[in-house]
Amino acid sequence: MDHWRVPYLGLRQIPAELNEFELNIFFTFSTRERTLIDARRKGLYRLALALHIGYLRMAGRTLDAYKYVPKELWAHLGKQLNIHAPDIGTLRALYQTRPRTLVDHQQLAHKTLGFAIMTEHQRRYLVRWLKEILSGCPDSSTLLAQIKVWLYDHRILISHDRILKHLIAEAIRNHESYLEETLSKRIGTPVIEQWCRQLLAPESKYGGNLQQWLWKVPLRHSTAQMGELFDKIECLYALEGVVNWPIELNEALVRHYARRCAKRPPSISKRIQFPARQLEAACFIRYALCAATDQLLWMFRRWVMNVTHEAGKQVDVNRSNETKATIELAEAIKALAQDKSLQLVSLRTKICELADQVLQYHAPSRLSLIRLQLMTKNQQVRAMFTKLVKLPFKSETQHPVIDAITVLRSLYSKNGGIELPNSVNIKLGRAWRNAINGYDRVNALHAFEWATLFALRLALRNGSGYVDHSFSFRSATALLIPEGEWKVKRNYYYGHLNLPQDPRVFLDQIVEHLDQGLERLHNAVIHGEVRIDVDGVHVESFAAQCEDAHLDALRRAIFKDRPLGQLPEIILEIDSQVRFSWILLGREPRSRSELLLVYAAVLAHGTSLSAADIARMIPELSSKAIRQMMRMTADERKLREASNMILEFMHRHPIAAHWGRDDLASSDMMSLETTRTVWQARVDPRRRTASIGIYTHVRDRWGIFYNQPILLKERQAGAAIEGVVRQSKADDVTQLAVDTHGYTDFGIAIGKGLRFDICPRLQHMRDRRLHVPIDHRAPAELLPVIRGDVNLESIVAIYDEFVRVVASIHSGHCTAVQALQRFGSAARGQDVYDGGVQLGQLLRTIFLIDYFTNPEFRRELQHALNRGEAVHTIQRAVHIGKIPTELAKRWETLAAVSSSLSLLTNALLAWNTQHMQRAVERIEAISSEKLQPEDLRRIAPTNLEGINLRGTFDFPLANYASRILPSSVRKVMPSTKGVAG
Secondary structure, eight states: OOGGGGGGTTOSSOOSOOOHHHHHHHSOOOHHHHHHHHTSSSHHHHHHHHHHHHHHHHHSSOOOTTSOOOHHHHHHHHHHHTOOOOOOSSSHHHHTTOHHHHHHHHHHHHHHHTOBOOOHHHHHHHHHHHHHHHHHOOOGGGHHHHHHHHHHHTTBOOOOHHHHHHHHHHHHHHHHHHHHHHHHHHTOHHHHHHHHHHHTSBOTTTSSBHHHHHHOOOSSSSHHHHHHHHHHHHHHHHTTOOOOOOTTSOHHHHHHHHHHHHTSOHHHHTTSOHHHHHHHHHHHHHHHHHHHHHHHHHHHHHHHHHHHHHHHHHHHHHSOOHHHHHHHHHHHHHHHHHOTTSOHHHHHHHHHHHHHHHHHOOOOOHHHHHHHHHHTTHHHHHHHHHHHTTSOEEOSSOOHHHHHHHHHHHHHHHTSSOSOOTTOOOOOOGGGHHHHTSSOHHHHHHHHHHHHHHHHHHHHHHTSSEESSOSSSOOHHHHSOOHHHHHHHHHHHHHHHTOOSSHHHHHHHHHHHHHHHHHHHHHHHHTTSSEEETTEEEOOOOOOOOOOHHHHHHHHHHHHTOOOEEHHHHHHHHHHHHOHHHHHHTSOOSSHHHHHHHHHHHHHHHSSOOHHHHHHHSTTSOHHHHHHHHHHHOOHHHHHHHHHHHHHHHHTSGGGGGSSOSSEEEEEEEEEEOOTTOTTOEEOTTTOSEEEEEEEEEETTSOEEEEEEEOTTSOOHHHHHHHHHHSTTGGGOOEEEEEGGGOOHHHHHHHHHTTOEEEEEOTTGGGOOEEEETTOOOOGGGGGGEEEEEOHHHHHHHHHHHHHHHHHHHHTSSOHHHHHHHTSGGGTTOHHHHHHHHHHHHHHHHHHHHHHHOHHHHHHHHHHHHHHHHHHHHHHHHOOSOOOHHHHSSHHHHHHHHHHHHHHHHHHHHHHHHHHHHHHHHHHHHHTSOOOHHHHHTOOSOOOTTEEOSSOOOOOGGGTHHHHSHHHHHHHSOOOOOOOO
C-alpha cells in the first residue's frame, strides 16, 4: 500500500475539507461501479450509494448515516452522476424512516469493493501475523497503523480503534509472557531477579546507579574510555551476564526492551510488576554487554590504526634522508676529481670504493621500520592485550588468531609473559616471522603480540573471528540464512530472487551480454567514436551547456509568483496534504500543542538546533516537552515513512515526470560536523572537522527515498545497496549511480543478484581494464585494455553460497552493510569473496562498455549524481551547524537526525514542486501551448531564494486545521441538522 493512504485508514468521519486529488482517487468510480450505482431508482439513493463506496475505499470502514458530509463532496458526486447536489449535512434525513435501506447500501458497498466482516478464522490468522510482527518490530505505537493496512489489504472491514487496541494489547501480553517463560527456563528466575536488584544499586567508582552507568556511551575515543568499557564488561561478567542467550529474543527485541528500561527513571522502574520487569532487566543486561563489546572492539580497531600511524610518523622523522646521502656521495666524487695529487689508477680505485659502499647498503623498507618501532611500544600492547584476552574470542574453524590468544592468555596467567616459548609455532604472517623466530625470545614475544593484534583486527573485520555477545562482531555464518533452512527453502529463495539454480545458465547470460558489448565497443573503435591505446580507453568529453536565455526566462516565470516561504508554513502546507504528523504519532494529533511538539521534534532532530533553541523559537513550547516528544518520534522507520509520503506527494505532480527516469537513482554521502569528543566521529578529509556521514539515495526525479548514518572513511557499497533493498518500492530502481566510494566489485555482484545494477563513476575511468574469462576471444583492437583473468569455474564453485549471501540480505537476516563489511578486502582469500569479485569484474566490464559506447547513458549517470549534490546543498542549508553532542552519541539518535533532515529536505522540494506545477499550468493556459519537456527537465525544485529557514517560528495553524486536526475542528463546529434538499 502507498504510504500516503495510511492516514485515511479507519477514519471515523469524512474530513471536513477534501482536495481535488482525494476526490478523484476515492470518489471517482469505474464503469462497473457506475453501472451498479445507476441501477438505483432515486437520485438521492444513487448519491448515497456512491458516498458509501467512496468512503469505504478511503477509510476501509462503514459510513454512519449521522456523519457530516462536506458540501464540496456532494457537489463532486453530483457532477460525477449528473444529479443535482442536495443541501444536506448528513444522510440522517435520507435514512431516518428507512433504516433497512442504510444497511442495504452499506452491504452493497462491501460487496462492490470486496470487503467483509472479520471471521474467526481471519482473527486467528491476524493474531499469528501480529506475533511475527512483534518478533521483529515490538514497538506498539506503529502496530495500530500496520493492522489497519493488513485489514485493508485483505479486504476486511476495519473495526473500531478500541477493538484493535484490545487485540494489540492481548497479543503483546501473550508475546511477552512467552518471552518471560523462555528466559526463566534458559537463564533462571533467581539470576534475573538478582539483575533487577543490582541495576538499581549505586555504582561506586563512576557514580550514579548501575543502570545509568551501563547505559552511558563513551565520551570520546581514548584509552581511558576503553578502560571504562573493560570495567563494564568485567562487571557484567560478575553479574553472570554471559549466558546462553535464547535465540527467541533476537536483536530487535533486546534493543526495544533495553531502551524501554533505560528511558524510565529508576524510581519508576521499582513500581513495574515483576514479570515485565524481569524481561526488561534481562534484555538490558544483554544489550549492555553486547553494546559495550561492540564499542570496545570498534575503538580497539581504531586504536591499532592510530598507534601504527604514530609509529609511522616517528619512523619518517628518524629515517635517513636519501637525498642527503646522494649529496654526500656527489660531494665525495667531486672532491676526488679535484684532487690533482691522485693518479688515474688511484682515482678509479677510490671512486669504485665509494660506489661499493653505496651498492652494499640496503635501506630497510618503511614498513619494516614501523614494525621495529611498534616493538618498542611493548608496554602499550601488553596493557591492551592483558585485558583483551579475557574476551571469549571464537572461530568456526581452527584459526591462528584464536590459538595465539590462547597462548597469550596462558603466558599472562603464569609469569606475566616475559619470553615466548620456543615450542610456539603459530603462523601469523610472513611480515613478523623472522622476529618471532629470532633468538631473542623477549623481542619474539613483543613481535608475537603485535602480530596477533593485527591478525585479530583483520579477523574481526572479515568475520573469521568473533564474539558471541556482540551485535556487530558476530560470526559470518550467524549473519546468513542457517544452513539447514537454506537446504530446505533453497528453491523458494532462488525463485524469489528470480535467479537460475544452474550457475552455468546464469554465467552464459552474462557472457552473452559481454560478447555483445565487446562487439559494440569494437564497432565504436572502428568508427572513431572511441580510441583505445596502451594508456586506456578515451572518449570525448561533453561540452559545457551554453546559457539559454529562453530557459532563464522560463525559470524566472515559473518562480516569479511563488510566495515567500517561511519554514513553519511550508511544513504546515505539506502536512495538510499528506498528514505525515499522523504517521509520527500513530494517530491524529489531539491538540494544537501536540501537533507543534511533533514539528518541534522534527526540527530539533533535522537541524543543528537544540531543544532549548527550538523552545526559544516557538515560545509556547517548553524544552522539556520537546525533548520528550523527540524521544517519542525518534524512530527512523516512522520518520522514513513520513518522508516517503512527502516524496509520493511530490511525484504525483505531472511536472515531476519530466525531470528524469523513474527507475534511475543516485546515492552519495555528505558529512555533518559534530564535536571532536564524540567517539564515533572521524575527521572529514575535505573539511578537516570531526564529522558523521549521512548517506542519501536520491531519485532521478528528485527527492530522497532512503537515508542512513555511516562512519567516515569506510567503503559505502553496503550502504548504497541497503538503500535500494530496504526502500518500500525496491523494484522501481533498476540502476543506481554511485561514486568511487560506493563501489566494490563484490558489491556490483551483490547488486546484480538483487536485480539492480550499480553504475559507478570511477576515478581514472579511462585507465580501467576490461576483464574477460580466461582464453576468451576478443577483437584485436581491444587487446590493449583486455585482461583475460576471470576464472568462470571459480564462480561456478561458489555460486550457491553466493546466492545464499544475496538471499540473506534480501530476506533481512543481515543488512547489506554487515554483509559487505564481512566480504570486503579483509576477506581476500575466502572462496566466496574471490569468486564474487571475479563475477563483479565481469559485470563491471559490461557496464564500462555501455559507459564508453553510449553517450546518452553517460550523460544520464552524470545528471543523476549532480542531483544528489544539489540535494546535499539543500540539506546543508537546513542543517548549518554541528550535530548536538547528545544526538551524536548513539546510532539510534543519529538515524533520527538523518531521517528528520531527509523529511525536511523533501518537504522543501515538494513545496517548490507544488508551486512550480501551478505556475506551469498558468503559463500553459495563457499561451495555449504545452511547455517543452526538455526545458522542464532543466528546471529543478531546488530554488531556496525567498525561503526563510530561521527566525521565530510562527505556525498559522488556523489556515490548515481542517485537514490536519479535523476532529478538533469538528468539535467547535455548530451541529448541522439533516434537512432534505
